[in-house]
Amino acid sequence: xxxxxxxxxxxxxxxxxxxxxxxxxxxxxxxxxxxxxxxxxxxxxxxxxxxxxxxxxxxxxxxxxxxxxxxxxxxxxxxxxxxxxxxxxxxxxxxxxxxxxxxxxxxxxxxxxxxxxxxxxxxxxxxxxxxxxxxxxxxxxxxxxxxxxxxxxxxxxxxxxxxxxxxxxxxxxxxxxxxxxxxxxxxxxxxxxxxxxxxxxxxxxxxxxxxxxxxxxxxxxxxxxxxxxxxxxxxxxxxxxxxxxxxxxxxxxxxxxxxxxxxxxxxxxxxxxxxxxxxxxxxxxxxxxxxxxxxxxxxxxxxxxxxxxxxxxxxxxxxxxxxxxxxxxxxxxxxxxxxxxxxxxxxxxxxxxxxxxxxxxxxxxxxxxxxxxxxxxxxxxxxxxxxxxxxxxxxxxxxxxxxxxxxxxxxxxxxxxxxxxxxxxxxxxxxxxxxxxxxxxxxxxxxxxxxxxxxxxxxxxxxxxxxxxxxxxxxxxxxxxxxxxxxxxxxxxxxxxxxxxxxxxxxxxxxxxxxxxxxxxxxxxxxxxxxxxxxxxxxxxxxxxxxxxxxxxxxxxxxxxxxxxxxxxxxxxxxxxxxxxxxxxxxxxxxxxxxxxxxxxxxxxxxxxxxxxxxxxxxxxxxxx
Numbered sequence: 001x002x003x004x005x006x007x008x009x010x011x012x013x014x015x016x017x018x019x020x021x022x023x024x025x026x027x028x029x030x031x032x033x034x035x036x037x038x039x040x041x042x043x044x045x046x047x048x049x050x051x052x053x054x055x056x057x058x059x060x061x062x063x064x065x066x067x068x069x070x071x072x073x074x075x076x077x078x079x080x081x082x083x084x085x086x087x088x089x090x091x092x093x094x095x096x097x098x099x100x101x102x103x104x105x106x107x108x109x110x111x112x113x114x115x116x117x118x119x120x121x122x123x124x125x126x127x128x129x130x131x132x133x134x135x136x137x138x139x140x141x142x143x144x145x146x147x148x149x150x151x152x153x154x155x156x157x158x159x160x161x162x163x164x165x166x167x168x169x170x171x172x173x174x175x176x177x178x179x180x181x182x183x184x185x186x187x188x189x190x191x192x193x194x195x196x197x198x199x200x201x202x203x204x205x206x207x208x209x210x211x212x213x214x215x216x217x218x219x220x221x222x223x224x225x226x227x228x229x230x231x232x233x234x235x236x237x238x239x240x241x242x243x244x245x246x247x248x249x250x251x252x253x254x255x256x257x258x259x260x261x262x263x264x265x266x267x268x269x270x271x272x273x274x275x276x277x278x279x280x281x282x283x284x285x286x287x288x289x290x291x292x293x294x295x296x297x298x299x300x301x302x303x304x305x306x307x308x309x310x311x312x313x314x315x316x317x318x319x320x321x322x323x324x325x326x327x328x329x330x331x332x333x334x335x336x337x338x339x340x341x342x343x344x345x346x347x348x349x350x351x352x353x354x355x356x357x358x359x360x361x362x363x364x365x366x367x368x369x370x371x372x373x374x375x376x377x378x379x380x381x382x383x384x385x386x387x388x389x390x391x392x393x394x395x396x397x398x399x400x401x402x403x404x405x406x407x408x409x410x411x412x413x414x415x416x417x418x419x420x421x422x423x424x425x426x427x428x429x430x431x432x433x434x435x436x437x438x439x440x441x442x443x444x445x446x447x448x449x450x451x452x453x454x455x456x457x458x459x460x461x462x463x464x465x466x467x468x469x470x471x472x473x474x475x476x477x478x479x480x481x482x483x484x485x486x487x488x489x490x491x492x493x494x495x496x497x498x499x500x501x502x503x504x505x506x507x508x509x510x511x512x513x514x515x516x517x518x519x520x521x522x523x524x525x526x527x528x529x530x531x532x533x534x535x536x537x538x539x540x541x542x543x544x545x546x547x548x549x550x551x552x553x554x555x556x557x558x559x560x561x562x563x564x565x566x567x568x569x570x571x572x573x574x575x576x577x578x579x580x581x582x583x584x585x586x587x588x589x590x591x592x593x594x595x596x597x598x599x600x601x602x603x604x605x606x607x608x609x610x611x612x613x614x615x616x617x618x619x620x621x622x623x624x625x
Contacts, residue, residue, distance in 0.1 A: 014067060015058065017128055022054040025120035029113045041105050048106065056089045057121065071132040082125055090118040156180045157218045157245070159209075159236060160225035161187040161195075161202045164250055168224045169198050183216050206236055213243045223249040231522070290318055292373075292508040296414070299324040299371035301356055301404060302378030304332025306461060307419060310500040311375050312336050318504075322348035324369045326362075327378065328355045356400030359407075366407045372414040373507070376404050379435065383423065386431040387553035390608050394600040397434035398593075402441050408451045415452040417507040418442045420515070422459040422492065426618045428556055433612050433619045437596075439515055440582050440589060440617065446513030454510020456503045457579065458518040459492030468526060472533045481545035482530050489527075489557055492520035505573045515582075517568060519575040584616060 030038050030046045038046055061067060064085035069078045093114045096107050156172070158165045169182050185202040186209065187193075192202045203212055213221060221240055223233060233249070240247045298315055302308040303325035309332070312323060323340070327333040330353050337351040350369060354361045356378050379397050380386055386393040401418065408416045420439055423432030439455045446453035462469055468491070475482050499518065506516040531541050551557065568577040592615045599607035612619045 014071070018061065018125060019054055019058065021124040021128065022057045022121060023050055025117050025124055026050045026053055028120055029117035032116055033110060033113045042110070045106060045109055049109075053089060053093075053117075056092075057086070060085045060088050069129075071129045074129045074133050078129075079126055082129075083122060086118060086122050086125070090114060093117075153179050153181050154219040155217050156182045157209075157213060157216070157221045158182055158185050158200075158224045159187075159206065159221055160223060160228070161185040161189070161192050161197055162225065165224035166197055168222065168250060169200060173198075180220070183218070184212060186212060206239060209236070209239045210243050213240070213245045218243075218245045221245045221247050223247065225250075288508055289505060293318040293320055293504070295319065295321045296373050297322045297324065297369060297371045298373045298375070299326065299365075299369065300375045300377060301326045301400075302376075302419075303327050303351070304329050304336055305377060306496055307500060307503075308375075308377040309336040309339075310496045311377060311503065312340060314497075314500050314504060315375075316340055316347065320347050322350065322369070324365070324371055325349070325351040326354050326356070326365065328353060356403055357395055359403045362403050362407055366411050366413075370411070374404065374408055374413055374416045375419065375503070375507070376401060376416060377419045379419070379438075381421065381431060383429045383431050383555060384552040386434075387429065390430050390605045391600045391603045393430045393434050394596060394608060397431070398437050398441070399597060399600075401438040405442055405445045405453070408453075409445055409449040413451050415454070415507065415510060416442070417503065417510060418453070418455045419503065420455045420457040422457060422520075424457060426620065428619075428621050429553075430608075430612075430621075433617060436582075436617045436619070437593070437615070440584055441593075443513035443515075443582060444586060444589070446511075452511050453513045454506060455513065455515045456506045456518065457515055458494060458499055458502070459520045461494055461496045461499050468529065469533070472530055473537075476534060476537050476539070476544065480543075481547040482534070483547050483549050484526055484530060485549055485551050485555060486557060487527055487548060488525070489551070489555075490523040490525050492523050493529075494518065494520050502573070502575055506571075506576050509571060509573070509576075513581070515579040516571070517577050517579050519577065582617075589615060 027046065027050070030042065034042060037043065064081055066082060066085050069081070093109055094111070097109055097111055097114065100107050102108075158168060165185060165187075172178065172180050172182060182200050185192075185197060185200055186204050186206060187202050188205045190205075193204070195202050209221065212218070221236075221243075223236060225232070228249075237247050293315060298320045300308050300311050300315070300323070303312055304327035308325075308327065312325060316323060325333055325337060333351050333353060337349065340349055352365050354365060356362060378400060380389070380393050405416060405418075407413075418438060421432065421435050423429055424436040424439055425432075427433040427436050439457075442453050442455050460468070472482060502518045506518075510516065527546070530546060534541055534544055568579055570577055592611055596608060596611040596615070599611055609621070612621075
């Protein structure tokens with residue numbers, strides 16, 4: 001079957017076109033300089049030197065790999081390479097003019113001829129390549145337009161006239177098969193208003209979205225802001241709700257850099273965009289972060305969990321000497337072990353099935369591997385479930401944390417980073433109380449140890465096991481109802497990727513048991529979250545029953561404010577703050593801790609509750625017994 005696609009220009013043809021361009025440029029330069037055919041020595045220069053100059057230019061084009069460039073895909077980068085390849089011959093001619101003796105007049109070309117010839121060569125070689133690309137794109141567009149004859153094109157509005165928008169419009173023009181025609185930009189930067197980008201006008205700002213969508217019959221509004229915050233995305237989506245246009249988005253920086261996704265891989269807006277798309281930049285602090293973890297032995301407890309596994313992925317990119325993974329769930333540890341071995345290399349990887357409550361097992365792993373940096377992410381974290389498994393919560397979250405911290409101190413580890421939770425602030429749940437005790441344990445040991453200790457406290461992460469988003473998605477898939485504890489309940493949310501990046505950053509500044517809190521942004525109403533998920537799933541709110549089931553044991557209506565400007569201190573990292581230390585009576589805490597662990601080992605839930613209330617950790621629960 002005959003292929004109608006434009007064929008690649010053969011290298012022999014490319015060579016012939018360039019030789020012709022070089023010779024023609026040389027002759028025209030003389031004709032322009034002398035306003036006709038030159039005479040005398042200049043005529044000899046014209047007739048005798050042109051083959052050598054043409055060959056010299058061909059030589060440098062090969063040296064600079066110009067003939068490996070496909071003409072129909074020529075880019076700005078390629079034009080710079082062509083400019084560089086044109087310079088050496090011109091430079092040689094220029095130096096010959098300045099420094100060769102008068103007795104060699106044949107080799108001393110006029111400076112004006114040298115300059116004109118250079119410009120003509122540059123314009124000519126670039127021109128034929130640009131024309132080839134233009135011809136290719138026009139023919140491709142015509143071919144796909146013929147294929148799509150009778151089908152409706154989509155009018156596209158790009159929200160964001162920055163670098164990402166510029167890249168999107170360029171790539172969409174190279175993909176006419178998508179049937180997407182960009183008709184306008186909008187941007188909140190007033191300096192860009194009424195300017196044009198690649199022939200497309202910036203027509204207004206996001207507040208004018210409904211008006212512009214209606215006026216230009218927009219089918220899809222695409223958010224082309226690669227680092228758009230979740231707040232901006234939510235605002236744009238809400239503004240577009242009353243229009244007929246679909247709202248889509250380009251991948252975020254994390255997706256582009258980590259997943260090697262092209263920026264034109266436009267997709268639907270998802271819940272991660274609305275709640276957790278904030279960008280954390282390592283750029284300004286990368287040397288310090290890299291130095292902290294490079295060539296280090298790093299141990300992660302709870303390595304198979306949501307936070308633990310993401311810690312493994314991100315730490316592996318910082319070139320550690322060894323990653324030591326610990327988890328008591330063999331399936332989850334197998335999955336992250338397999339993933340790391342398949343995707344990443346050049347560091348040692350050791351995985352252990354172990355329960356952090358077993359001190360002897362942990363001691364064996366520490367003695368064998370001598371970890372330098374420890375991230376303690378292992379914990380029971382499900383609030384309602386731990387209300388019915390009190391002893392297990394205390395033994396795992398308190399005894400396990402004490403075991404890890406004691407071993408770090410005993411064996412002289414460099415640092416320990418303890419992963420805490422916002423539920424440790426004025427805890428009303430067993431889980432929150434157990435994590436608060438963990439923070440105090442870390443703080444107490446840190447004052448007497450050479451190991452650097454720190455705690456990192458944050459709220460809910462999107463997509464973690466047992467979190468509200470996967471639960472709502474499952475309920476929507478089953479046709480409802482959507483169960484919410486209370487119409488006014490609010491929670492803080494952050495993407496797992498962002499939370500882990502902040503944890504890694506915080507690990508570089510911890511010293512004496514400081515409690516670092518992460519800026520989670522504004523709290524989100526769970527009711528709004530449920531409605532967003534329904535809409536993003538392609539349904540309307542009226543199609544699903546929303547059922548209020550009441551607060552579960554240990555739950556709060558609203559989580560505590562993590563970032564209190566009057567109490568917290570800023571750090572060198574934009575989204576990390578230091579909370580004030582927990583003030584306690586050490587002797588009383590030590591005695592009550594012993595009583596607490598004894599009660600947990602005896603599975604005496606009543607005594608556990610009494611101990612928690614007497615430990616001065618702010619525990620306040622309305623449960624009985």
